[in-house]
Amino acid sequence: MSEPTQVTLCEDGPMLVRGEVVVEDEDGQRHVSSRPVTAVCRCGASSLKPWCDGSHKARAAGGPRARRLGSV
Amino acid sequence: MSTPQTGNGQSMPTLPRARGPLSAALIADLRGETTLVDRTPPEPAPLGSGDEELALWLLYELHHHGFDDAVDGGTEHEWRPDLLALRGDLERRLEQRWRERVAAADLPELPVGAEPADLARAFFALCEADTGAESVARFLQREADEEQLAEVLRQRSIYHVKEQDAAMWTLPRLPDTTKAHLVTIAADEYGNGRPDDLHAQLWARGMRACGLDAAYAAHVDGALPAVLEQNNLMSLLGLHRRLVPAALGHLAAFEVTSAVPSRRVVRGMERLGAPEPMVAYYREHMVADAVHEQLAVRDLVGSYVAEVPGSEPEIAFGAAVCLLAEAATATAVLEHVRRDDETAAGEDVA
Ligand code: FES
Ligand SMILES: [Fe+2]
Ligand SMILES: [Fe+2]
Numbered sequence: 001m002s003e004p005t006q007v008t009l010c011e012d013g014p015m016l017v018r019g020e021v022v023v024e025d026e027d028g029q030r031h032v033s034s035r036p037v038t039a040v041c042r043c044g045a046s047s048l049k050p051w052c053d054g055s056h057k058a059r060a061a062g063g064p065r066a067r068r069l070g071s072v
Numbered sequence: 073m074s075t076p077q078t079g080n081g082q083s084m085p086t087l088p089r090a091r092g093p094l095s096a097a098l099i100a101d102l103r104g105e106t107t108l109v110d111r112t113p114p115e116p117a118p119l120g121s122g123d124e125e126l127a128l129w130l131l132y133e134l135h136h137h138g139f140d141d142a143v144d145g146g147t148e149h150e151w152r153p154d155l156l157a158l159r160g161d162l163e164r165r166l167e168q169r170w171r172e173r174v175a176a177a178d179l180p181e182l183p184v185g186a187e188p189a190d191l192a193r194a195f196f197a198l199c200e201a202d203t204g205a206e207s208v209a210r211f212l213q214r215e216a217d218e219e220q221l222a223e224v225l226r227q228r229s230i231y232h233v234k235e236q237d238a239a240m241w242t243l244p245r246l247p248d249t250t251k252a253h254l255v256t257i258a259a260d261e262y263g264n265g266r267p268d269d270l271h272a273q274l275w276a277r278g279m280r281a282c283g284l285d286a287a288y289a290a291h292v293d294g295a296l297p298a299v300l301e302q303n304n305l306m307s308l309l310g311l312h313r314r315l316v317p318a319a320l321g322h323l324a325a326f327e328v329t330s331a332v333p334s335r336r337v338v339r340g341m342e343r344l345g346a347p348e349p350m351v352a353y354y355r356e357h358m359v360a361d362a363v364h365e366q367l368a369v370r371d372l373v374g375s376y377v378a379e380v381p382g383s384e385p386e387i388a389f390g391a392a393v394c395l396l397a398e399a400a401t402a403t404a405v406l407e408h409v410r411r412d413d414e415t416a417a418g419e420d421v422a
Contacts, residue, residue, distance in 0.1 A: 010366050011189060036259055039363040047335060048355075052362040054331030057200075 012060040014039035014052035023050040084140040085289035087130075092116055092123025098130055098158075104143040109154050119169075124162060125300035129292070131159040132307040136234060137288060163308055170305065174392040177203070182384040182391075188374050191384070195369045198391055199328040205399035206406055209333035212340035220409040221344055225284060226291040227299050227405050231306075232275040233288045236261040239323045241310035247379035250320070253371040257327070257364050271356075278350030298404035302397040309390055317383040320376055321390030324368035329398065330361035 008016040017038045023031045031050050039052035043060075046053045087103065090096035094116035101108045116124035133139070134155070138146030149155055179201045182194050212221060236258055243254055263269035279286035292300075309319035334357040341351045377383055 008366075008370075010370070011193065013366060014362065016363070016366055034264075035360070035363065036256055036264065037363050037367060039359075039366060048359055051359045052331075053335055053358040054362045054365070055335075057196075057332060 009042075010039075013042070013056050015042050016040075025050055083287070084137055084145060085133075085287065085292070086141045087139045088126065088289075088292045090123075091126050092121050095123050095126040095130065098127050102130070102134075102139065102142040102146060102149055108158070109152075113158055120297055122295075122297040122300065124165070125297045125304065126292075128159065128162040128166065128304045129300045131155060131162070132304060132311075133289070135307075135311075136237065163312075166301075166304060166308055170393050170396075171389075173396055174389055177392060177396055179388075179392050179395065182388040184382060184384045186384075188370070188378075191374065191377060192369050195324065195373060195387075195391070196328060198388065199325050199395065201395065203395055203399035205402045207333060207336070208402045208405055209336035209340075211406055213336040213343070214340070216340060216344070216409070218344055218346075219412075221340070221346065222282060222284060223409045223412065224405060225279065225282060225350070226294055227296060227401075227408075229275070229279060229284075229286075229291050230289075230295050230299050230303050233272055233290075235271045235275065238306035238310040239319060241307075242316050242319045245313045245316050247376065249375040249379060250372060253367060253375055254323075257323075257367050257372065260360055260364065271353075271360075274349075274353045274356060278347070278353040281347035281349040296401070296404045296408055298397075298401045302401045305393055305397050309393070315386075315390070317376060317380065317386035318390030318393065320368075320373055321387035321392075322394040323390075324365070324373050324387075325391035325394035327361050327364040327368040329395070331358050331365060334358045334361065 005021075006018045010016060017033075017040060018036070020032070020034045021038050021040070023033075023040060025031065033051065041049050041052040041056070043052075043056040045055040045059045047055060087099050090099050093114035097106070097108060097114050100106045116127060119125070134146045134150045138150070142149060180194070180198045182198065183190060186194065208224060212224060216224065239254070240258060243251060246254060259265075261271050263271070263273070267273065276286040285291065306319075306322065309315045309322050334354045337354045338351055338358065341354065373387055377387070
């Protein structure tokens with residue numbers, strides 16, 4: 001048995017996934033990442049979705065609503 | 073014996089031109105023309121001339137690839153007591169300068185003994201601090217022309233040809249958990265087992281595509297003193313066990329301040345129609361550093377603080393050095409490329 005996939009949720013930021021990952025987006029398109037650790041965007045603001053590109057920072061700085069959306 | 077090669081698979085760098093009495097004496101010594109052994113090295117020209125900055129950069133470079141035109145490529149110079157003593161003197165001056173600069177800047181502090189999530193939040197907040205400097209990435213995004221972009225790339229190349237290397241000096245001195253986290257980040261920087269994907273190689277491909285010299289240390293003669301100083305600071309923090317927490321703080325701040333500026337650089341390069349391999353370097357950093365910043369702050373710094381309680385102020389010092397050195401470099405680089413632009417425009421008219 002392989003180890004279970006480890007996922008870390010970052011406050012006001014992305015979800016970190018360890019190991020190779022495939023993300024299927026809303027349109028059914030599959031995105032593969034083979035980095036050791038991948039940051040998946042949770043805030044919706046990334047310009048390279050589904051991956052995080054740091055854009056959540058501008059969002060988090062945007063106010064209380066943005067902050068709520070950015071965290072689980 | 074075959075000629076040793078540098079990280080770019082190219083021949084070794086040659087010694088740069090001197091910028092004052094100290095760098096001149098050092099270069100002559102490394103070439104074997106004169107010797108500094110049993111002599112007091114000359115006083116450097118004032119800071120900002122690049123003399124002292126270049127001398128220290130040369131001494132650090134002896135621990136990297138050395139120089140083709142130094143005696144034995146510089147291998148015998150690497151551990152010479154007199155050169156190490158000179159390096160120590162220059163390092164003490166460098167560190168004192170930056171201790172003072174950081175104290176004067178009065179950036180936000182990191183809480184001592186905080187919960188991991190609070191420490192991470194404080195670290196990200198520290199990296200948002202306004203240093204008062206204009207951003208090079210914004211300049212590239214909005215207004216740079218092609219030659220200004222090329223000059224920024226030449227200045228940046230001083231670091232990117234040895235991307236991540238200085239931080240790796242810390243590896244054997246880290247607690248085991250922190251070691252593991254540093255290697256996770258470094259694996260990405262060094263291509264995850266694929267030499268072609270090494271970030272320094274991605275950089276070299278980008279430079280070649282732009283028609284710029286991609287060889288190791290190719291642009292040192294034109295490097296601004298602030299750029300050399302920024303480079304020296306990374307070596308200083310990496311090479312001293314005492315400064316390990318500062319090196320980690322520096323690395324984390326470096327990663328935290330990379331993804332968003334990389335996006336701006338990509339926009340600027342797309343605006344200018346820059347060659348795809350160079351754009352690819354920065355696009356890779358939008359994604360890679362969005363990962364690295366989380367790993368560096370939460371895992372790397374977080375694990376170190378857990379292992380070495382009370383290290384927060386030194387971690388904050390390293391982060392501040394990163395932010396302020398980038399601010400100083402940005403100010404110097406922007407002043408330089410705008411002035412050159414005016415000169416070029418003047419020549420056009422004449
Ligand atoms: S979570 Fe980072 S850009 Fe969306
Ligand atoms: Fe990198
Ligand atoms: Fe990175």
